[in-house]
Amino acid sequence: MAAALEIRDLAVVYQGVIQALTNLSLRVPEGSIVALLGANGAGKTTTLKAVSGFLPLEDGRVTRGSITLGGQDILKLAPHMIVRRGIFHVREGRHIFSEMTVEENLIASTFAQRKSRPRKDAFDEVYNYFPILSQRRNQAAGYLSGGEQQMLAIGRALVADPEMILLDEPSLGLAPLIVQEIFEIVAQINREKKVSILLVEQNAVIALKYASYGYVIENGRTVMAGSTEELSANEDIQKFYLGVETERAA
Amino acid sequence: MNSVALFLEYSAVGIASGGIYALIALGIVVIFKSSRTFNFAMGEMMMLSAYFFYTAAVTFSMGIFFGVVAALIGSVAVSLLIERFALRPMMGRPFIAIVMVTFGIGSIIRGVVGMIWGPNDLQIPAILSRSPVLLGSIFIPGKTARAFAIAVVIVISLIAFLRYSRAGIALRAAAADQITAYSMGIDVRRVIAFSWVIAAVTGCISGILMANVNTLTPHLGLVALNVLSVVILGGMNSIGGVLVAGFIIGWLESVTGWILGTEFREITPYILALLVLLVRPTGLFGTKEIERI
Numbered sequence: 001m002a003a004a005l006e007i008r009d010l011a012v013v014y015q016g017v018i019q020a021l022t023n024l025s026l027r028v029p030e031g032s033i034v035a036l037l038g039a040n041g042a043g044k045t046t047t048l049k050a051v052s053g054f055l056p057l058e059d060g061r062v063t064r065g066s067i068t069l070g071g072q073d074i075l076k077l078a079p080h081m082i083v084r085r086g087i088f089h090v091r092e093g094r095h096i097f098s099e100m101t102v103e104e105n106l107i108a109s110t111f112a113q114r115k116s117r118p119r120k121d122a123f124d125e126v127y128n129y130f131p132i133l134s135q136r137r138n139q140a141a142g143y144l145s146g147g148e149q150q151m152l153a154i155g156r157a158l159v160a161d162p163e164m165i166l167l168d169e170p171s172l173g174l175a176p177l178i179v180q181e182i183f184e185i186v187a188q189i190n191r192e193k194k195v196s197i198l199l200v201e202q203n204a205v206i207a208l209k210y211a212s213y214g215y216v217i218e219n220g221r222t223v224m225a226g227s228t229e230e231l232s233a234n235e236d237i238q239k240f241y242l243g244v245e246t247e248r249a250a
Numbered sequence: 251m252n253s254v255a256l257f258l259e260y261s262a263v264g265i266a267s268g269g270i271y272a273l274i275a276l277g278i279v280v281i282f283k284s285s286r287t288f289n290f291a292m293g294e295m296m297m298l299s300a301y302f303f304y305t306a307a308v309t310f311s312m313g314i315f316f317g318v319v320a321a322l323i324g325s326v327a328v329s330l331l332i333e334r335f336a337l338r339p340m341m342g343r344p345f346i347a348i349v350m351v352t353f354g355i356g357s358i359i360r361g362v363v364g365m366i367w368g369p370n371d372l373q374i375p376a377i378l379s380r381s382p383v384l385l386g387s388i389f390i391p392g393k394t395a396r397a398f399a400i401a402v403v404i405v406i407s408l409i410a411f412l413r414y415s416r417a418g419i420a421l422r423a424a425a426a427d428q429i430t431a432y433s434m435g436i437d438v439r440r441v442i443a444f445s446w447v448i449a450a451v452t453g454c455i456s457g458i459l460m461a462n463v464n465t466l467t468p469h470l471g472l473v474a475l476n477v478l479s480v481v482i483l484g485g486m487n488s489i490g491g492v493l494v495a496g497f498i499i500g501w502l503e504s505v506t507g508w509i510l511g512t513e514f515r516e517i518t519p520y521i522l523a524l525l526v527l528l529v530r531p532t533g534l535f536g537t538k539e540i541e542r543i
Binding site: 052054057058079080084089091095097098100104107108109110111112113160 | 416419422423426428433434435436437
Protein backbone atom coordinates (compact mmCIF):
# COMPACT_ATOMS: atom_id res chain seq x y z
CA MET A 1 0.00 0.00 0.00
CA ALA A 2 1.59 3.21 -1.14
CA ALA A 3 1.34 6.38 0.92
CA ALA A 4 2.11 10.05 0.44
CA LEU A 5 5.04 11.72 2.14
CA GLU A 6 4.29 15.11 3.64
CA ILE A 7 6.84 17.54 5.06
CA ARG A 8 5.46 20.62 6.85
CA ASP A 9 7.29 23.73 8.06
CA LEU A 10 10.50 21.84 8.66
CA ALA A 11 13.44 23.52 10.40
CA VAL A 12 16.77 21.77 10.92
CA VAL A 13 19.85 22.78 12.89
CA TYR A 14 23.29 21.16 12.77
CA GLN A 15 25.56 21.16 15.84
CA GLY A 16 23.05 23.32 17.68
CA VAL A 17 23.88 26.45 15.70
CA ILE A 18 24.01 25.93 11.94
CA GLN A 19 20.54 26.52 10.50
CA ALA A 20 20.27 24.24 7.46
CA LEU A 21 16.52 24.39 6.90
CA THR A 22 14.30 27.25 8.05
CA ASN A 23 10.86 26.55 6.64
CA LEU A 24 10.50 23.72 4.22
CA SER A 25 7.28 22.12 3.08
CA LEU A 26 6.68 19.60 0.34
CA ARG A 27 4.51 16.69 -0.58
CA VAL A 28 5.27 13.56 -2.56
CA PRO A 29 1.99 11.94 -3.66
CA GLU A 30 1.95 8.17 -3.93
CA GLY A 31 3.45 6.82 -7.12
CA SER A 32 4.85 10.16 -8.32
CA ILE A 33 8.29 11.52 -9.14
CA VAL A 34 8.94 14.82 -7.41
CA ALA A 35 12.08 16.88 -8.03
CA LEU A 36 13.79 19.04 -5.45
CA LEU A 37 15.81 21.83 -7.09
CA GLY A 38 18.13 24.34 -5.55
CA ALA A 39 21.69 25.63 -5.48
CA ASN A 40 24.50 24.00 -3.52
CA GLY A 41 23.86 24.36 0.19
CA ALA A 42 20.18 25.18 -0.26
CA GLY A 43 19.23 22.24 1.93
CA LYS A 44 18.22 19.55 -0.56
CA THR A 45 20.30 16.73 0.91
CA THR A 46 19.44 17.86 4.45
CA THR A 47 15.77 17.48 3.54
CA LEU A 48 16.34 13.90 2.45
CA LYS A 49 18.36 13.17 5.60
CA ALA A 50 15.56 14.57 7.76
CA VAL A 51 13.15 12.15 6.10
CA SER A 52 15.40 9.10 6.39
CA GLY A 53 16.37 9.83 9.98
CA PHE A 54 20.10 10.39 9.36
CA LEU A 55 20.28 13.80 11.04
CA PRO A 56 21.07 12.53 14.57
CA LEU A 57 23.97 10.54 13.08
CA GLU A 58 25.49 13.80 11.83
CA ASP A 59 24.74 15.91 14.88
CA GLY A 60 21.70 17.47 13.27
CA ARG A 61 18.25 17.97 14.73
CA VAL A 62 14.75 18.83 13.55
CA THR A 63 13.69 21.84 15.62
CA ARG A 64 10.25 22.45 14.11
CA GLY A 65 7.76 20.93 11.74
CA SER A 66 6.55 17.47 10.90
CA ILE A 67 7.25 14.60 8.54
CA THR A 68 4.51 12.07 7.94
CA LEU A 69 4.15 9.02 5.73
CA GLY A 70 0.55 8.12 4.99
CA GLY A 71 -0.48 10.37 7.88
CA GLN A 72 1.83 8.65 10.37
CA ASP A 73 4.55 10.60 12.11
CA ILE A 74 7.99 9.20 11.24
CA LEU A 75 10.07 12.01 12.71
CA LYS A 76 11.04 10.18 15.90
CA LEU A 77 11.95 6.88 14.26
CA ALA A 78 15.50 5.53 14.08
CA PRO A 79 16.90 5.33 10.53
CA HIS A 80 16.82 1.54 10.33
CA MET A 81 13.14 1.64 11.30
CA ILE A 82 12.28 4.33 8.74
CA VAL A 83 13.63 2.23 5.89
CA ARG A 84 11.53 -0.66 7.15
CA ARG A 85 8.49 1.61 6.84
CA GLY A 86 9.25 1.77 3.14
CA ILE A 87 11.40 4.86 2.57
CA PHE A 88 14.78 3.98 1.08
CA HIS A 89 17.46 6.65 0.86
CA VAL A 90 19.94 6.19 -2.01
CA ARG A 91 22.68 8.50 -0.81
CA GLU A 92 24.64 11.02 -2.80
CA GLY A 93 27.94 9.49 -3.91
CA ARG A 94 26.38 5.99 -4.08
CA HIS A 95 28.16 4.61 -1.01
CA ILE A 96 28.33 1.05 -2.22
CA PHE A 97 30.32 -1.34 -0.03
CA SER A 98 33.38 -1.53 -2.25
CA GLU A 99 35.06 -4.45 -0.45
CA MET A 100 31.98 -6.62 -0.78
CA THR A 101 30.75 -8.36 -3.89
CA VAL A 102 27.75 -7.03 -5.80
CA GLU A 103 25.61 -9.80 -4.39
CA GLU A 104 26.79 -9.22 -0.81
CA ASN A 105 25.77 -5.59 -1.23
CA LEU A 106 22.30 -6.81 -2.13
CA ILE A 107 22.26 -9.27 0.79
CA ALA A 108 23.09 -6.41 3.16
CA SER A 109 19.97 -4.64 1.95
CA THR A 110 17.70 -7.55 2.89
CA PHE A 111 17.72 -6.07 6.42
CA ALA A 112 15.55 -3.28 5.01
CA GLN A 113 12.76 -5.58 3.85
CA ARG A 114 9.40 -4.96 5.45
CA LYS A 115 8.17 -8.45 4.86
CA SER A 116 10.52 -11.24 4.03
CA ARG A 117 10.55 -12.32 0.46
CA PRO A 118 12.65 -15.03 -1.14
CA ARG A 119 16.13 -13.68 -1.74
CA LYS A 120 16.12 -15.06 -5.27
CA ASP A 121 12.95 -13.16 -6.25
CA ALA A 122 14.34 -9.89 -4.93
CA PHE A 123 17.71 -10.34 -6.64
CA ASP A 124 16.14 -11.51 -9.92
CA GLU A 125 14.12 -8.32 -9.96
CA VAL A 126 17.29 -6.23 -9.52
CA TYR A 127 19.11 -8.20 -12.24
CA ASN A 128 16.09 -7.81 -14.48
CA TYR A 129 16.27 -4.01 -14.28
CA PHE A 130 20.08 -3.96 -14.31
CA PRO A 131 21.35 -7.00 -16.29
CA ILE A 132 24.97 -5.82 -16.05
CA LEU A 133 24.86 -6.37 -12.26
CA SER A 134 24.00 -10.01 -12.85
CA GLN A 135 27.18 -10.48 -14.86
CA ARG A 136 29.20 -8.86 -12.10
CA ARG A 137 27.43 -10.39 -9.12
CA ASN A 138 30.57 -12.01 -7.68
CA GLN A 139 32.94 -9.11 -8.32
CA ALA A 140 34.02 -6.69 -5.62
CA ALA A 141 31.69 -3.72 -6.00
CA GLY A 142 34.64 -1.32 -5.86
CA TYR A 143 35.64 -2.45 -9.34
CA LEU A 144 32.33 -1.45 -10.93
CA SER A 145 32.22 1.64 -13.13
CA GLY A 146 30.53 4.74 -11.73
CA GLY A 147 27.33 4.03 -13.65
CA GLU A 148 27.27 0.43 -12.47
CA GLN A 149 27.82 1.56 -8.89
CA GLN A 150 24.82 3.87 -9.19
CA MET A 151 22.82 0.95 -10.57
CA LEU A 152 23.89 -1.15 -7.59
CA ALA A 153 22.87 1.63 -5.21
CA ILE A 154 19.41 1.71 -6.79
CA GLY A 155 19.37 -2.09 -6.92
CA ARG A 156 19.90 -2.22 -3.16
CA ALA A 157 16.81 -0.05 -2.80
CA LEU A 158 14.81 -2.48 -4.96
CA VAL A 159 15.75 -5.39 -2.69
CA ALA A 160 13.90 -3.60 0.12
CA ASP A 161 10.75 -3.32 -2.03
CA PRO A 162 10.15 0.27 -0.85
CA GLU A 163 7.17 2.58 -1.28
CA MET A 164 9.44 5.51 -1.87
CA ILE A 165 13.03 6.08 -2.92
CA LEU A 166 14.90 9.22 -1.91
CA LEU A 167 17.32 9.58 -4.79
CA ASP A 168 20.19 11.99 -4.18
CA GLU A 169 22.22 13.17 -7.19
CA PRO A 170 22.14 9.97 -9.23
CA SER A 171 23.84 11.73 -12.17
CA LEU A 172 26.88 12.80 -10.14
CA GLY A 173 30.07 12.27 -12.15
CA LEU A 174 28.42 10.14 -14.83
CA ALA A 175 28.50 10.49 -18.60
CA PRO A 176 25.29 11.90 -20.16
CA LEU A 177 24.42 8.64 -21.91
CA ILE A 178 24.69 6.66 -18.67
CA VAL A 179 22.62 9.29 -16.87
CA GLN A 180 19.94 8.94 -19.52
CA GLU A 181 19.99 5.15 -19.20
CA ILE A 182 19.70 5.24 -15.42
CA PHE A 183 16.84 7.74 -15.48
CA GLU A 184 14.95 5.60 -18.01
CA ILE A 185 15.21 2.64 -15.64
CA VAL A 186 14.20 4.76 -12.65
CA ALA A 187 11.13 5.95 -14.57
CA GLN A 188 10.35 2.35 -15.45
CA ILE A 189 10.63 1.29 -11.79
CA ASN A 190 8.34 4.17 -10.85
CA ARG A 191 5.75 3.07 -13.44
CA GLU A 192 5.88 -0.66 -12.94
CA LYS A 193 6.32 -0.87 -9.18
CA LYS A 194 4.41 2.29 -8.24
CA VAL A 195 7.42 3.43 -6.22
CA SER A 196 7.31 7.17 -5.62
CA ILE A 197 10.59 9.05 -5.96
CA LEU A 198 11.83 12.19 -4.31
CA LEU A 199 14.66 13.29 -6.55
CA VAL A 200 17.47 15.68 -5.70
CA GLU A 201 19.43 16.55 -8.81
CA GLN A 202 21.87 19.26 -9.87
CA ASN A 203 21.03 18.48 -13.46
CA ALA A 204 17.76 20.43 -13.58
CA VAL A 205 17.12 19.64 -17.25
CA ILE A 206 16.91 15.93 -16.64
CA ALA A 207 15.14 16.31 -13.29
CA LEU A 208 12.37 18.40 -14.87
CA LYS A 209 12.12 15.94 -17.74
CA TYR A 210 11.39 12.91 -15.58
CA ALA A 211 9.56 14.44 -12.62
CA SER A 212 5.92 15.44 -12.71
CA TYR A 213 6.15 18.03 -9.96
CA GLY A 214 8.96 20.12 -8.54
CA TYR A 215 9.96 22.30 -5.61
CA VAL A 216 12.64 24.94 -5.62
CA ILE A 217 14.37 25.61 -2.33
CA GLU A 218 16.66 28.47 -1.41
CA ASN A 219 18.39 29.02 1.91
CA GLY A 220 16.46 26.25 3.57
CA ARG A 221 12.95 27.26 2.54
CA THR A 222 10.57 26.38 -0.24
CA VAL A 223 10.39 29.33 -2.61
CA MET A 224 8.53 27.89 -5.56
CA ALA A 225 6.44 24.87 -6.41
CA GLY A 226 4.60 23.68 -9.46
CA SER A 227 4.20 21.07 -12.12
CA THR A 228 7.36 20.53 -14.13
CA GLU A 229 5.72 22.18 -17.16
CA GLU A 230 5.08 25.32 -15.14
CA LEU A 231 8.58 25.30 -13.71
CA SER A 232 10.23 24.73 -17.09
CA ALA A 233 8.32 27.71 -18.48
CA ASN A 234 9.27 29.97 -15.58
CA GLU A 235 11.80 32.66 -16.45
CA ASP A 236 13.77 32.48 -13.19
CA ILE A 237 14.06 28.74 -13.46
CA GLN A 238 15.27 29.01 -17.04
CA LYS A 239 17.81 31.61 -16.07
CA PHE A 240 19.16 30.17 -12.83
CA TYR A 241 18.75 26.42 -13.24
CA LEU A 242 18.36 25.49 -16.88
CA GLY A 243 20.69 28.25 -18.12
CA VAL A 244 23.38 27.40 -15.59
CA GLU A 245 23.09 23.84 -16.71
CA THR A 246 23.87 24.49 -20.37
CA GLU A 247 26.98 26.46 -19.47
CA ARG A 248 28.03 23.76 -17.08
CA ALA A 249 27.44 20.98 -19.56
CA ALA A 250 30.89 21.35 -21.09
CA MET B 251 69.11 -34.04 19.06
CA ASN B 252 70.43 -32.02 16.15
CA SER B 253 69.61 -28.38 15.71
CA VAL B 254 67.31 -28.90 12.74
CA ALA B 255 65.10 -31.16 14.81
CA LEU B 256 65.20 -28.66 17.67
CA PHE B 257 64.28 -25.86 15.32
CA LEU B 258 61.30 -27.83 14.05
CA GLU B 259 60.21 -28.61 17.55
CA TYR B 260 60.41 -25.02 18.75
CA SER B 261 58.62 -23.96 15.58
CA ALA B 262 55.80 -26.43 16.14
CA VAL B 263 55.38 -25.44 19.77
CA GLY B 264 55.43 -21.76 18.83
CA ILE B 265 52.86 -22.09 16.09
CA ALA B 266 50.72 -24.15 18.43
CA SER B 267 50.67 -21.39 21.04
CA GLY B 268 49.86 -18.96 18.22
CA GLY B 269 46.45 -20.60 17.87
CA ILE B 270 45.28 -19.06 21.13
CA TYR B 271 46.74 -15.70 20.08
CA ALA B 272 44.62 -15.88 16.95
CA LEU B 273 41.52 -16.60 19.02
CA ILE B 274 42.12 -13.61 21.30
CA ALA B 275 43.03 -11.38 18.36
CA LEU B 276 39.81 -12.30 16.59
CA GLY B 277 37.80 -10.86 19.49
CA ILE B 278 39.79 -7.63 19.33
CA VAL B 279 39.48 -7.30 15.54
CA VAL B 280 35.73 -7.96 15.45
CA ILE B 281 35.05 -5.18 17.96
CA PHE B 282 37.44 -2.88 16.14
CA LYS B 283 35.65 -3.54 12.87
CA SER B 284 32.17 -2.91 14.20
CA SER B 285 32.90 0.24 16.17
CA ARG B 286 36.52 1.41 15.70
CA THR B 287 37.04 0.65 19.36
CA PHE B 288 40.28 -0.93 20.49
CA ASN B 289 39.33 -3.11 23.41
CA PHE B 290 42.21 -3.09 25.89
CA ALA B 291 40.01 -5.01 28.35
CA MET B 292 40.15 -8.12 26.15
CA GLY B 293 42.78 -9.83 28.29
CA GLU B 294 40.85 -9.17 31.48
CA MET B 295 37.59 -10.37 29.92
CA MET B 296 39.49 -13.54 29.09
CA MET B 297 40.90 -13.88 32.60
CA LEU B 298 37.49 -13.21 34.20
CA SER B 299 35.95 -15.95 32.04
CA ALA B 300 38.51 -18.42 33.33
CA TYR B 301 37.51 -17.49 36.90
CA PHE B 302 33.86 -17.99 35.98
CA PHE B 303 34.81 -21.44 34.74
CA TYR B 304 36.75 -22.18 37.93
CA THR B 305 33.86 -21.07 40.13
CA ALA B 306 31.24 -23.05 38.20
CA ALA B 307 33.34 -26.18 37.71
CA VAL B 308 35.14 -26.33 41.07
CA THR B 309 33.27 -24.24 43.65
CA PHE B 310 29.82 -25.31 42.46
CA SER B 311 30.99 -28.75 41.22
CA MET B 312 29.16 -28.38 37.93
CA GLY B 313 31.70 -30.39 35.99
CA ILE B 314 33.64 -29.37 32.94
CA PHE B 315 30.87 -29.18 30.35
CA PHE B 316 28.43 -27.14 32.41
CA GLY B 317 31.34 -25.15 33.76
CA VAL B 318 32.19 -24.06 30.21
CA VAL B 319 28.54 -23.28 29.49
CA ALA B 320 28.24 -21.22 32.67
CA ALA B 321 31.48 -19.39 31.87
CA LEU B 322 30.23 -18.59 28.36
CA ILE B 323 26.94 -17.23 29.68
CA GLY B 324 28.73 -15.15 32.33
CA SER B 325 31.24 -13.78 29.81
CA VAL B 326 28.59 -12.80 27.29
CA ALA B 327 26.57 -11.09 30.03
CA VAL B 328 29.58 -9.11 31.29
CA SER B 329 30.56 -8.21 27.74
CA LEU B 330 27.09 -6.92 26.89
CA LEU B 331 27.00 -4.89 30.12
CA ILE B 332 30.35 -3.30 29.26
CA GLU B 333 29.17 -2.47 25.75
CA ARG B 334 25.80 -1.12 26.84
CA PHE B 335 26.81 0.98 29.83
CA ALA B 336 30.45 1.94 29.23
CA LEU B 337 31.00 2.01 25.46
CA ARG B 338 27.66 2.92 23.93
CA PRO B 339 27.43 6.23 25.82
CA MET B 340 30.90 7.01 24.41
CA MET B 341 29.82 6.64 20.77
CA GLY B 342 31.14 9.48 18.65
CA ARG B 343 33.73 10.49 21.24
CA PRO B 344 37.46 10.67 20.40
CA PHE B 345 39.23 7.37 19.87
CA ILE B 346 41.66 7.96 22.73
CA ALA B 347 38.82 8.59 25.22
CA ILE B 348 37.16 5.33 24.22
CA VAL B 349 40.43 3.42 24.45
CA MET B 350 40.97 4.81 27.96
CA VAL B 351 37.53 3.57 28.97
CA THR B 352 38.40 0.03 27.89
CA PHE B 353 41.74 0.35 29.67
CA GLY B 354 39.95 1.41 32.84
CA ILE B 355 37.48 -1.44 32.61
CA GLY B 356 40.39 -3.85 32.30
CA SER B 357 41.97 -2.49 35.49
CA ILE B 358 38.65 -2.64 37.34
CA ILE B 359 38.13 -6.27 36.34
CA ARG B 360 41.67 -7.15 37.43
CA GLY B 361 41.15 -5.44 40.79
CA VAL B 362 37.74 -6.96 41.44
CA VAL B 363 38.96 -10.45 40.53
CA GLY B 364 41.85 -10.02 42.99
CA MET B 365 39.39 -9.00 45.72
CA ILE B 366 37.02 -11.90 45.10
CA TRP B 367 39.33 -14.79 44.24
CA GLY B 368 42.59 -13.60 45.79
CA PRO B 369 45.98 -13.08 44.16
CA ASN B 370 47.24 -16.66 44.27
CA ASP B 371 47.41 -19.23 41.51
CA LEU B 372 44.40 -21.50 41.24
CA GLN B 373 44.36 -24.90 39.60
CA ILE B 374 41.47 -25.37 37.25
CA PRO B 375 40.28 -28.88 36.36
CA ALA B 376 42.34 -30.33 33.53
CA ILE B 377 40.35 -30.19 30.32
CA LEU B 378 43.25 -31.02 28.08
CA SER B 379 45.12 -34.28 28.16
CA ARG B 380 48.82 -34.09 28.97
CA SER B 381 49.86 -36.96 26.74
CA PRO B 382 52.24 -35.45 24.18
CA VAL B 383 51.58 -35.38 20.48
CA LEU B 384 54.27 -36.67 18.16
CA LEU B 385 54.53 -35.33 14.63
CA GLY B 386 57.08 -37.71 13.20
CA SER B 387 59.97 -37.11 15.55
CA ILE B 388 58.71 -33.71 16.71
CA PHE B 389 57.41 -33.65 20.23
CA ILE B 390 54.61 -31.21 21.16
CA PRO B 391 53.33 -30.97 24.75
CA GLY B 392 49.83 -32.40 24.98
CA LYS B 393 48.04 -29.37 26.40
CA THR B 394 49.59 -26.98 23.90
CA ALA B 395 48.69 -29.21 20.96
CA ARG B 396 45.11 -29.69 22.06
CA ALA B 397 44.60 -26.03 22.94
CA PHE B 398 45.88 -25.25 19.45
CA ALA B 399 43.41 -27.63 17.82
CA ILE B 400 40.43 -26.22 19.74
CA ALA B 401 41.47 -22.61 19.12
CA VAL B 402 42.03 -23.11 15.41
CA VAL B 403 38.73 -24.92 14.90
CA ILE B 404 36.88 -22.09 16.65
CA VAL B 405 38.78 -19.37 14.78
CA ILE B 406 38.14 -20.98 11.41
CA SER B 407 34.44 -21.53 12.16
CA LEU B 408 34.04 -17.93 13.25
CA ILE B 409 35.90 -16.63 10.20
CA ALA B 410 33.62 -18.70 7.95
CA PHE B 411 30.56 -17.51 9.85
CA LEU B 412 31.57 -13.86 9.50
CA ARG B 413 32.45 -14.38 5.86
CA TYR B 414 29.29 -16.08 4.67
CA SER B 415 26.42 -15.43 7.09
CA ARG B 416 23.96 -12.57 6.82
CA ALA B 417 25.06 -11.42 10.28
CA GLY B 418 28.66 -11.36 9.06
CA ILE B 419 27.65 -9.23 6.08
CA ALA B 420 25.85 -6.84 8.44
CA LEU B 421 29.04 -6.58 10.49
CA ARG B 422 31.14 -5.80 7.43
CA ALA B 423 28.54 -3.30 6.22
CA ALA B 424 28.55 -1.48 9.56
CA ALA B 425 32.34 -1.60 9.59
CA ALA B 426 32.58 -0.03 6.13
CA ASP B 427 30.00 2.75 6.47
CA GLN B 428 27.65 3.15 9.43
CA ILE B 429 25.20 5.57 7.84
CA THR B 430 24.82 3.44 4.72
CA ALA B 431 24.37 0.36 6.90
CA TYR B 432 21.56 2.16 8.75
CA SER B 433 20.04 3.16 5.42
CA MET B 434 19.77 -0.53 4.57
CA GLY B 435 17.87 -1.41 7.71
CA ILE B 436 20.89 -2.63 9.66
CA ASP B 437 20.69 -1.66 13.33
CA VAL B 438 24.32 -0.68 13.83
CA ARG B 439 24.01 -0.65 17.63
CA ARG B 440 22.88 -4.26 17.55
CA VAL B 441 25.77 -5.15 15.25
CA ILE B 442 28.19 -3.61 17.75
CA ALA B 443 26.58 -5.54 20.62
CA PHE B 444 26.86 -8.67 18.48
CA SER B 445 30.59 -8.07 18.00
CA TRP B 446 30.98 -7.90 21.80
CA VAL B 447 29.22 -11.25 22.05
CA ILE B 448 31.71 -12.76 19.60
CA ALA B 449 34.58 -11.23 21.56
CA ALA B 450 33.14 -12.66 24.79
CA VAL B 451 33.05 -16.13 23.25
CA THR B 452 36.60 -16.00 21.89
CA GLY B 453 37.81 -14.46 25.16
CA CYS B 454 36.08 -17.11 27.25
CA ILE B 455 37.43 -20.08 25.30
CA SER B 456 40.93 -18.65 25.09
CA GLY B 457 40.85 -17.81 28.81
CA ILE B 458 39.93 -21.35 29.79
CA LEU B 459 42.53 -22.81 27.41
CA MET B 460 45.20 -20.44 28.68
CA ALA B 461 44.43 -21.25 32.31
CA ASN B 462 44.83 -24.90 31.39
CA VAL B 463 48.17 -24.50 29.69
CA ASN B 464 49.47 -22.18 32.43
CA THR B 465 47.70 -21.54 35.73
CA LEU B 466 44.90 -19.22 36.72
CA THR B 467 45.94 -15.89 38.22
CA PRO B 468 44.57 -12.34 37.97
CA HIS B 469 47.49 -11.66 35.63
CA LEU B 470 46.40 -14.20 33.05
CA GLY B 471 45.07 -11.36 30.92
CA LEU B 472 48.48 -9.81 30.38
CA VAL B 473 49.00 -12.22 27.49
CA ALA B 474 46.57 -10.05 25.55
CA LEU B 475 49.30 -7.43 25.33
CA ASN B 476 51.31 -9.84 23.17
CA VAL B 477 48.20 -10.19 21.07
CA LEU B 478 48.45 -6.48 20.35
CA SER B 479 51.35 -7.34 18.06
CA VAL B 480 49.27 -10.07 16.40
CA VAL B 481 46.55 -7.57 15.63
CA ILE B 482 49.02 -5.03 14.29
CA LEU B 483 50.76 -7.63 12.14
CA GLY B 484 47.56 -9.13 10.76
CA GLY B 485 45.87 -5.77 10.19
CA MET B 486 43.40 -4.15 12.57
CA ASN B 487 40.45 -4.74 10.29
CA SER B 488 41.37 -8.12 8.88
CA ILE B 489 39.43 -11.02 10.35
CA GLY B 490 41.33 -13.57 8.29
CA GLY B 491 44.69 -11.98 9.11
CA VAL B 492 44.55 -12.95 12.79
CA LEU B 493 45.18 -16.61 12.03
CA VAL B 494 48.37 -16.17 10.01
CA ALA B 495 49.62 -13.38 12.27
CA GLY B 496 48.90 -15.48 15.37
CA PHE B 497 51.01 -18.30 13.98
CA ILE B 498 53.84 -15.97 13.01
CA ILE B 499 54.00 -14.28 16.42
CA GLY B 500 53.76 -17.59 18.26
CA TRP B 501 56.51 -19.06 16.11
CA LEU B 502 58.72 -16.00 16.45
CA GLU B 503 58.42 -15.97 20.24
CA SER B 504 59.30 -19.60 20.53
CA VAL B 505 62.22 -19.56 18.11
CA THR B 506 63.80 -16.33 19.35
CA GLY B 507 63.38 -17.58 22.91
CA TRP B 508 65.34 -20.67 21.94
CA ILE B 509 68.06 -18.93 19.93
CA LEU B 510 68.52 -15.66 21.83
CA GLY B 511 67.24 -16.56 25.29
CA THR B 512 63.92 -16.11 27.06
CA GLU B 513 64.41 -12.40 27.72
CA PHE B 514 64.18 -11.82 23.97
CA ARG B 515 61.05 -13.90 23.79
CA GLU B 516 59.21 -11.13 25.64
CA ILE B 517 60.28 -8.26 23.45
CA THR B 518 60.32 -9.81 19.97
CA PRO B 519 56.58 -9.38 19.31
CA TYR B 520 56.82 -5.68 20.14
CA ILE B 521 59.86 -5.14 17.94
CA LEU B 522 58.01 -6.82 15.09
CA ALA B 523 54.91 -4.72 15.76
CA LEU B 524 57.04 -1.58 15.65
CA LEU B 525 58.58 -2.62 12.34
CA VAL B 526 55.18 -3.38 10.86
CA LEU B 527 53.87 0.01 11.91
CA LEU B 528 56.85 1.70 10.28
CA VAL B 529 56.92 -0.30 7.06
CA ARG B 530 53.36 -1.39 6.45
CA PRO B 531 50.89 0.30 8.82
CA THR B 532 47.87 -1.58 7.51
CA GLY B 533 49.47 -4.89 8.53
CA LEU B 534 49.85 -7.92 6.29
CA PHE B 535 46.18 -8.22 5.44
CA GLY B 536 44.62 -4.93 6.51
CA THR B 537 42.60 -3.64 3.62
CA LYS B 538 43.09 -0.40 1.92
CA GLU B 539 40.03 0.88 0.15
CA ILE B 540 39.60 -0.37 -3.38
CA GLU B 541 39.62 2.62 -5.63
CA ARG B 542 38.80 2.45 -9.24
CA ILE B 543 41.35 4.21 -11.39
